[in-house]
Amino acid sequence: MRDRAAEQLLDMVVSGGLSPGDRLPPERELVQRLGVSRTVVREALNLLEARGIVSIEHGRGAVVSDGSTSAVRDTLGMLLRMRAEVLWELLEMRQVLEVEVSGLAAERAGAEDVTAMRAQLDRMRALIDTPEGYVHADVEFHALLARAARNEVILTMLEPVVDLLRASREVSASRPGSARRALREHEEILRHVEEGNADGARREMRVHLANTAEDIEAALREGTLEVTENREREPT
Amino acid sequence: MRDRAAEQLLDMVVSGGLSPGDRLPPERELVQRLGVSRTVVREALNLLEARGIVSIEHGRGAVVSDGSTSAVRDTLGMLLRMRAEVLWELLEMRQVLEVEVSGLAAERAGAEDVTAMRAQLDRMRALIDTPEGYVHADVEFHALLARAARNEVILTMLEPVVDLLRASREVSASRPGSARRALREHEEILRHVEEGNADGARREMRVHLANTAEDIEAALREGTLEVTENREREPT
DNA sequence: CCTGCGGATATTGTCATACCAATCGGAGGG
DNA sequence: CCCTCCGATTGGTATGACAATATCCGCAGG
Known part of the structure; x- marks a missing residue:
C-alpha cells in the first residue's frame, strides 16, 4: 500500500x-x-x-525538491560502507564518465565555458598549498567541465560519484607533488578543450585520472585513508 | 529523531x-x-x-541485505523520471556507458559469460518477428554484457537509462530490417568480446548504437514515436 | 504609514493503542 | 512419516491525541 x-x-x-x-x-x-x-x-x-x-x-x-543528486550519493555511500570494494568500481565509473565528458566538452564548450575554467585554474593555483581548499576548487573545475559537455543526464550520474570520492581526493591531493602535477594536467586538458581537440582531451583526462587513482591507492596502502561516509545533512 | x-x-x-x-x-x-x-x-x-x-x-x-545495488537503481530511476530528461541526452549517456562496457567485457568476460550471451542471441533470433519480445531479449543481452564487464556500479546506473529508452526501442525495433541488422551487430560485438578484442568491441558497439539512434530518430520523424522534448543541441 | 510583536492557525512529528495480515513452527491426527 | 491446522510471533494499517514548528494576520506603538 x-x-x-x-x-x-x-x-x-x-x-x-x-x-x-x-x-x-x-x-x-x-x-x-x-x-x-x-x-x-x-x-x-x-x-x-x-x-x-x-x-x-x-x-x-x-x-x-530540485533535481539534487544527494539522495543518490547517500545511497551509494551506504553501499560503500557495506562493501568497500565498490570503491574501485566507483573510480572506474568516474573514469568512464569524465573521459567522455572531456571529449564532449572539447566539441561543445563555448568561450564563456573556457573563461570560467581558466578562472578556476587561477583559483586552484592560488590554493595549491591548502589541500582542503584546493580539492574544493578542483571539484569545481570538473563541474565546469561537465557543464560544458551539455548533457544533464551525464551530470546526474557523475555528480554523486564525484561527491563520494571527495574524501579520497582530499587525502590523495595532500601527497607531495600531486597537487602540482594535477594542476599541470588540468591545464593540458583545458588547452585541448579550447582547441576543440576531443581525442586529445580524452587522452589527457585518462592520464590525469590514472594518476589520481594511483595516488588514492597509495594513500590506501599507507592507511591514511579511511573508507567511510560522512553523512551530514544540508545546513540551511 | x-x-x-x-x-x-x-x-x-x-x-x-x-x-x-x-x-x-x-x-x-x-x-x-x-x-x-x-x-x-x-x-x-x-x-x-x-x-x-x-x-x-x-x-x-x-x-x-547483501550489498545489492537495487536501491541505487530505484533512486536514480525516480530522479530521472522527475527530471523528464531529453531523449538525445539519454541516448548519449547510453552510448558512453555501453561502449565502455563492451570494452571492459572484452577484457574480463569468462567462458560462462560468452556462453550465456550466445544463448541469448539464439533467443533473440527466435523472437525476431515479435518486436515486444525481441526488445526484451535485446535488453537482456545488454544486461549480460554489462555483467561480463564486472562493474556493478556501471550496470546499476545504466539500467534506469535503458528503462527510459525502452519505449523508443520497441518502436525503432519494428522498423523493417532493423531487428535483423541489430542481430548481426550483436553477433559482431560478441565475437570481439570472445576474442578479447576490447577496441573492436567498442567500435562495433559504437556502430550499433549509432544505427539504433538513427532508427529512433527516423521513427520520430515519421511521427510513430511521440516525445515531448525536442532535440536541441546547440546552446545560445 | 511602517514596524514589531503576539497570538491564532496550519502543518508536520511523536506517541499510545488496537487490530489486521503474513509467516513460522509445533501439536495433533491421518 | 507426512499433512493439516492452529496459535504465536512479527510486520502493516488505522485512529486519535498531543507536541513542535512554521506561517500569517491583526494590532499596538512609533
Whole structure:
C-alpha cells in the first residue's frame, strides 16, 4: 500500500505540473484524496524523501525538491560502507564518465565555458598549498567541465560519484607533488578543450585520472585513508 | 529523531557483526532498546530499507541485505523520471556507458559469460518477428554484457537509462530490417568480446548504437514515436 | 504609514493503542 | 512419516491525541 501511494504521489509530481519548490498538499488532505490512512501517506512521503523527490519540512509541508543528486550519493555511500570494494568500481565509473565528458566538452564548450575554467585554474593555483581548499576548487573545475559537455543526464550520474570520492581526493591531493602535477594536467586538458581537440582531451583526462587513482591507492596502502561516509545533512 | 534511530540501527548492522541474511530484532524490542515509539522505529527501518541496508519482510522481520545495488537503481530511476530528461541526452549517456562496457567485457568476460550471451542471441533470433519480445531479449543481452564487464556500479546506473529508452526501442525495433541488422551487430560485438578484442568491441558497439539512434530518430520523424522534448543541441 | 510583536492557525512529528495480515513452527491426527 | 491446522510471533494499517514548528494576520506603538 505504501508503494502504491508513493507511486500516486510521484505521478502527482511528474505529471501534475509541480515545479521544484512547490508544496504538496498537506498530509490530511492527501489522506482523503488517496483514501488511505495518515500512516500510509506519511510512509509514502518518507519514501519519496529518501529517494530525493521531495523534502519534508516540519511545520511547512513536503516541497518538491530540485533535481539534487544527494539522495543518490547517500545511497551509494551506504553501499560503500557495506562493501568497500565498490570503491574501485566507483573510480572506474568516474573514469568512464569524465573521459567522455572531456571529449564532449572539447566539441561543445563555448568561450564563456573556457573563461570560467581558466578562472578556476587561477583559483586552484592560488590554493595549491591548502589541500582542503584546493580539492574544493578542483571539484569545481570538473563541474565546469561537465557543464560544458551539455548533457544533464551525464551530470546526474557523475555528480554523486564525484561527491563520494571527495574524501579520497582530499587525502590523495595532500601527497607531495600531486597537487602540482594535477594542476599541470588540468591545464593540458583545458588547452585541448579550447582547441576543440576531443581525442586529445580524452587522452589527457585518462592520464590525469590514472594518476589520481594511483595516488588514492597509495594513500590506501599507507592507511591514511579511511573508507567511510560522512553523512551530514544540508545546513540551511 | 528518525535519523538518530536510523544511525543507531546502522551501527548495529555494520559494527554489530551482523552478516547479510541475519535478522534484526523485532520492532517491539527495538522500541525498548532505543527508547522511542514504534512509529520512529518503523520510520528508521523504512529509511534503511530505502537505502538498501535491510529488507523488511512481512511476518518475518528486517533482514540485513547483501550489498545489492537495487536501491541505487530505484533512486536514480525516480530522479530521472522527475527530471523528464531529453531523449538525445539519454541516448548519449547510453552510448558512453555501453561502449565502455563492451570494452571492459572484452577484457574480463569468462567462458560462462560468452556462453550465456550466445544463448541469448539464439533467443533473440527466435523472437525476431515479435518486436515486444525481441526488445526484451535485446535488453537482456545488454544486461549480460554489462555483467561480463564486472562493474556493478556501471550496470546499476545504466539500467534506469535503458528503462527510459525502452519505449523508443520497441518502436525503432519494428522498423523493417532493423531487428535483423541489430542481430548481426550483436553477433559482431560478441565475437570481439570472445576474442578479447576490447577496441573492436567498442567500435562495433559504437556502430550499433549509432544505427539504433538513427532508427529512433527516423521513427520520430515519421511521427510513430511521440516525445515531448525536442532535440536541441546547440546552446545560445 | 511602517514596524514589531503576539497570538491564532496550519502543518508536520511523536506517541499510545488496537487490530489486521503474513509467516513460522509445533501439536495433533491421518 | 507426512499433512493439516492452529496459535504465536512479527510486520502493516488505522485512529486519535498531543507536541513542535512554521506561517500569517491583526494590532499596538512609533
